[in-house]
């Protein structure tokens with residue numbers, strides 16, 4: 001009988017690569033689209049491995065309350081002892097960038113100096129005292145770079161806030177953050193599967209802040225000038241810190257984004273508990289992260305079967 005892997009999500013467009021990888025391994029993706037489901041707390045969940053692809057950017061697909069329903073689902077699954085990959089602890093950080101920064105700092109990982117504020121008046125007060133350098137305003141519940149805005153200085157940011165020209169986060173909280181200048185204009189996203197480093201992607205960030213790696217986001221000319229390049233390693237100390245952070249945070253699959261500034265200092269600014277691996281970059285590098293995710297999930301299923309038999 002094929003093994004079932006339950007995938008919890010709100011965006012069917014993201015499922016194909018994993019469905020294909022599972023099918024190749026004689027396993028089956030069971031689609032739990034939380035935008036269409038309800039949770040019957042009187043029932044017992046099916047036995048299996050549950051993998052969350054719930055995303056902070058759900059609001060951009062009209063699914064702004066689906067993460068809340070998903071959190072209730074996870075509590076139900078956990079109460080029945082089900083194996084949930086990227087369950088509630090991961091979802092909490094996915095939805096709250098400010099909380100990500102505190103968790104990262106607790107793990108000894110540097111983040112850009114950041115304030116969290118609610119509403120124009122509070123944002124303005126923070127900006128009034130902000131240093132002379134460039135500033136980034138971003139939604140606390142972000143995703144895909146939506147609503148991330150850079151300004152040359154705090155005065156320019158204050159003008160935008162006064163003009164009502166900044167986009168509000170779905171949770172109302174705005175982050176006011178030091179802009180980190182990357183000398184080569186690239187940011188790096190390190191991918192982790194099963195809590196272990198898999199590969200990293202260098203991304204040309206000079207074209208804007210909306211850096212969605214998914215196939216569905218590719219623009220036609222990207223074959224000519226690929227802006228996503230896979231690299232096999234990152235700094236060893238950083239990798240170890242990330243792996244320890246993920247273990248402590250209960251996150252098993254993640255993409256962690258960082259920038260190295262002119263002085264060589266690393267700043268980590270975004271944890272994604274959800275990745276669409278870039279197909280072109282993978283083709284060039286001969287990599288298959290969706291296959292690695294499938295292998296990891298099936299290993300969890302095998303461990304379940306073994307412990308049930310014991």
Ligand SMILES: Nc1ncnc2c1ncn2[C@@H]1O[C@H](COP(=O)(O)OP(=O)(O)O)[C@@H](O)[C@H]1O
Nearest residue numbers: 112142143144145146148178179180205209270
């Ligand atoms: N502090 C920063 N300094 C420089 N660039 C930044 C900073 N924060 C974000 N960016 C740029 O904006 C992009 C989107 O920001 P990010 O925090 O990753 O939001 P999202 O969760 O929407 O992906 C980043 O990939 C990066 O290119």
Ligand SMILES: [Mg+2]
Nearest residue numbers: 144145257270
């Ligand atoms: Mg990001």
